[in-house]
């Protein structure tokens with residue numbers, strides 16, 4: 001029997017070496033003249049991105065349901081930066097029509113007639129909705145017409161993001177003079193881009209207990225990222241990256257969340273903006289996910305080359321840490337080992353390695369099973385796939401005329 005070809009997940013899934021985030025290299029000049037579209041840009045991270053990129057000459061169009069905050073932010077930034085290419089448009093990401101209009105208007109406002117970066121950022125969390133989902137209050141047994149649970153979190157964080165991503169997949173390859181993304185993309189200010197950033201969360205990676213709809217929505221954004229990160233560069237030359245922030249004090253965190261988080265280290269908007277700026281400003285970064293946690297300053301063990309363990313390979317094990325600084329304290333006294341101060345980590349290449357290896361083993365087993373089936377098995381399956389409707393008696397649904405629904409009078 002011929003040997004089974006091995007599915008090389010590292011080659012197929014990662015392709016590029018891990019990012020060196022020990023010092024975040026930002027190529028701020030690249031941002032000039034880029035047209036950047038941000039959903040949910042009136043507040044929190046969205047407002048932070050806009051505030052950081054506007055003075056560097058980006059053309060920014062933000063969309064948000066919060067008209068007052070969006071208009072005020074744009075008016076303030078226009079005044080402060082003298083950048084006239086900043087715009088606010090009302091947008092409800094849950095409405096397909098609203099998103100279509102938003103993208104059309106963004107392209108019309110763009111000085112070069114295209115979009116370089118789309119940031120799918122709008123998001124909500126509803127603790128009450130989550131509570132009602134997990135603790136059903138309606139009498140589903142006896143109520144003759146029980147209401148369905150509300151799932152606004154899914155509507156905004158998942159359907160809204162899918163609409164945005166879908167429109168980005170349409171508009172980005174049509175960005176005039178843009179070329180398909182590549183690890184060797186030139187990064188001059190005149191260069192156009194095709195870039196989609198998804199706002200995941202730490203809730204994309206582990207469950208925020210009691211916040212089920214939010215966790216589900218952000219896990220789904222991770223699924224979207226993992227699907228597109230490999231496919232979009234190949235099919236339409238679009239690079240797709242993701243941000244997974246830890247908890248940060250923005251308006252999305254209500255009082256109960258802030259109470260639960262009291263005393264814990266917390267992330268900062270500045271670090272999320274820095275991670276996003278790194279992705280936006282470096283067109284060679286393709287298919288990467290960055291986790292942004294609270295900034296930690298630790299003194300770690302070093303290896304024989306004097307390199308801090310954990311270093312660019314990831315977060316050090318706590319046993320390798322000699323000392324953790326109080327976040328309120330700026331300095332750290334001299335001592336053994338190396339000092340690391342990091343808030344941003346690359347998650348894809350490290351934390352998903354186990355999942356990837358599991359999947360690779362499963363794929364290898366599947367391929368081994370396919371090899372046993374051989375060409376005859378393949379031919380039988382193909383014939384069955386083409387003819388199954390004939391022998392199963394199932395009509396081809398696409399061919400069946402749509403019946404008019406009867407309306408009750």
Ligand SMILES: NC(=O)c1ccc[n+]([C@@H]2O[C@H](COP(=O)([O-])OP(=O)(O)OC[C@H]3O[C@@H](n4cnc5c(N)ncnc54)[C@H](O)[C@@H]3O)[C@@H](O)[C@H]2O)c1
Nearest residue numbers: 040043044045064065092093122123201247248250251252
């Ligand atoms: N703050 C955190 O702790 C945290 C952590 C991880 C991920 N995130 C994610 O970051 C993104 C931004 O959140 P944030 O922390 O800046 O919160 P935020 O509340 O400050 O900003 C969210 C923005 O989205 C807008 N929005 C809500 N529904 C909308 C709709 N239907 N259409 C258009 N805009 C809408 C809001 O008006 C608001 O301006 C979200 O996707 C959120 O899930 C936040």
